[in-house]
Amino acid sequence: MSTVPELFASKVFDDRVMKSRLSSKVYKSLKNTIDIGEKLDITVANAVAEAMKDWAIEQGATHYTHWFQPLTGITAEKHDSFISPSPDGRVIMDFSGKELIKGEPDASSFPSGGLRATFEARGYTAWDPTSYAFIKGKTLCIPTAFCSYGGEALDKKTPLLRSMEALNKQALRILKLFGNDQVRHVTTSVGPEQEYFLIPKELYDQRKDLIYTGRTLFGAKPPKGQELDDHYFGVIKPRVEAYMSDLNEELWKLGILAKTQHNEVAPAQHELAPIYATTNIATDHNQLTMEIMKKVAQKHGLVCLLHEKPFDGVNGSGKHNNWSIATDTGVNLLTPGETPYENAQFLLFLCAVIKAVDDYQDLLRISVATAGNDHRLGANEAPPAVISIFLGEELEGILEAIEKDAPYAGVEKTVMKLGVSVLPRFTRDTTDRNRTSPFAFTGNKFEFRMVGSADSIACANIMLNSAVAESLKIYADRLEKADNFEDALHEMIKKTITDHKRIIFNGNGYDDTWIKEATEVRGLLNYRTTPDAIPHLMDEKNVKMLTAHKVFTEAELRSRTEITLENYCKAVIIEAKTMEMLARREILPAIEEYAAFVAKTANAKKSLATDLACTYETETVKKLSGYASEAYASLDELDSVLDKVKDSDSVTDTAYIIRDELLGVMEKLRASCDEAETITAAKFWPFPTYDELLFGV
Ligand code: ADP
Ligand code: MG
DSSP, X not given: OOOHHHHTTTTEEOHHHHHHHSOXXXXXXXXXXXXXXXXXXHHHHHHHHHHHHHHHHHTTOOEEEEEBOBTTSSOBOOEEESEEEOTTSOEEEOOOHHHHHEEOOBOTTSOOTTSSOGGGOBEEEEEOTTSOEEEETTXXXXXXXXXXXXXXXXXXXXXXXHHHHHHHHHHHHHHHHXXXXXXXXXXXXXXXXXXXXXXXXXXXXXXHHHHHHSSOSOOOOOSOSSTTOOSTTOOOOHHHHHHHHHHHHHHHHTTOOEEEEEEOSSTTEEXXXXXXXXXXXXXXXXXXXXXXXXXXXXXXXXXXEOOSOSSTTSOOXXXXXXXXXXXXXXXXXXXXXXXXXXXXHHHHHHHHHHHHHHHTHHHHHHHTOOTTGGGTTTTTSSSOSSOOEEOOHHHHHHHHHHHHTOEEOSSSOEXXXXXXXXXXXXXXXXXXXXXXXXXXXXXXXXXXXXOBTTSOSHHHHHHHHHHHHHHHHHHHHHHHHOSSHHHHHHHHHHHHHHHHGGGBOOSOTTOHHHHHIIIIISOOOXXXXXXXXXXXXXXXXXXHHHHHXXXXXXXXHHHHHHXXXXXXXXXXHHHHHHHHHHIIIIIHHHHHHHHHHHHHHHHHHHHHOTTSOOHHHHHHHHHHHHHHHHHHHHHHHHHHHHHHHHHOOSHHHHHHHIIIIIHHHHHHHHHHHHHHHHTSOGGGSSSOOHHHHHHOO
16 A cells, blocks of 8 residues: 555656656746746647656556536546557557647537537647646546637636636736735635535435436435534544545545545535645646546445535535635735735735625626526525625724724724835734635635535636736726825725725625625625526626636627526426426326325225224325325426427526526425325335435445
């Protein structure tokens, strides 16, 4: 058995491998590409390809693939072997720089939202040297971006890289104003905490809803859910521990910094958190983590559910996106500094985030909008669909003092005039934790908690990076022209606080009174569902900002609007059809069978002695018949709504029909069936119930 340090990144063509296998000239040139985006020379690419191939073959690889992230939300790969025929009729293992840099998968079946007509099926993949190549199974995987021949991004990586570049550009302008000339690059980092459920595979296999949709569409609540809080951070069961241990090992081999694991709030729910990494790499790693979580589960006779709401009545799963901005000189720009000057800089970055989150609440909401996540946000669960920022009392106090030119009663009693030299030192407040805020400052990073567990973190970070880049741009434009830097800085910070303090909320975001205050008093947005949110991607201010920073073109935005709505519709329609199938073919027949059994018992009793009581039998059959009739009526309704959906020719209209009609009918159908479940003998019920699924491991 290897030790963890030996195991770690053993399947990754990382810096250590590059250094040992590339000539120093090639290594240096590649490093410049990775670190500061210098253009890559083909001779360098050839040398890298050769070294990569030799290394991969030594590790047992026979194939390579350009690994990319199309708009389906999962990753895609098409494997090519290294073989190339040699004149003697045998083969050699070959891999050129050209093959490393560019691939041409037949992309016609990936969603493009009209960006690429299918007759023009060719898209191409382009190597992203900032994310290391790795080996999965027998295949060398090369992280790539995926574009159409017109240059439009067909994936999630390209806009993510562009958004990181936008933020870098604007942050460097600000840093220069503060005299930080030695910084060459600013980058964002992310640590995504991934929640998931584990259930026994033999039970999963009996539930078509889980198989087709990833969540249970039926199921009465078990007598015990999460009310005792006895699962959160509880002792990990041996079978789950064995799974986690295997999972960690697989992730470590890929250089993924799997760090923390624990039981979550709901029964059968767990969490894995890695140590944070550069956003681009964290995103790649999170995609791999999700894939490997599922794969390793199978080996343990388990199934890993990544859906945002696999079970009604207990917590759903999210992915806390811990985000920060740092310089290549190792300074986290979201950490209060040692000197007043550093603190002024910190406050400016803090304000940039506050302004960004307020100005682009809609984009953040849109970035996490999926059918699955609608069951968390906007339902009776934290976080809500309304975005607000938790800052903690200390920071809020400081901002308030600055706004009002009032003395700050915190560390030192000083007027919070940002005439940098008098700004007091303050320590960061890490004790105060608010678990219900959708966007919380946690000492040296922001934690965006609305991301869904199954979703790629790319979209959330694209919007976050871009919106903050926009704030910084506005600040830099103003400050670069200022006659007196300190005065201008002070005024700008003050203005940000006045204009955007409505987004700051330190209370319980879960509370109904907050939603009322947020929407009615503060005017914050509350897009409860995906169809409510997505069309706003095309709002003029959003298109203007995202195109100005070259993160998306207008056509790319239109395609994403289309695809996101389409994905939403498809997901819910599959759910509706699965419900219909299960209700008609499994649940109703089971109810009938049990009712017949009970009726037969009553008849038998009566033939034995006419005065034997049959209240239980009579009432049960009566109730079951009632539920069956209700369910039957709902099925009819479901059919007619599905017909309406079929006739709708715009994806937006379809999404509205789903939101306004289909979901309600589905809920009704479920309610009747779930009621019937509670009075049907267990052995008659056609599939495993919630208590078995949630407590079966
Ligand atoms: P929690 O109490 O929410 O679990 P942790 O401190 O354990 O918070 O951190 C959660 C995640 O935040 C981890 O993935 C961690 O690596 C990440 N994280 C910590 N510091 C930073 C940072 N400066 N930038 C981005 N992510 C960070
Ligand atoms: Mg957290």
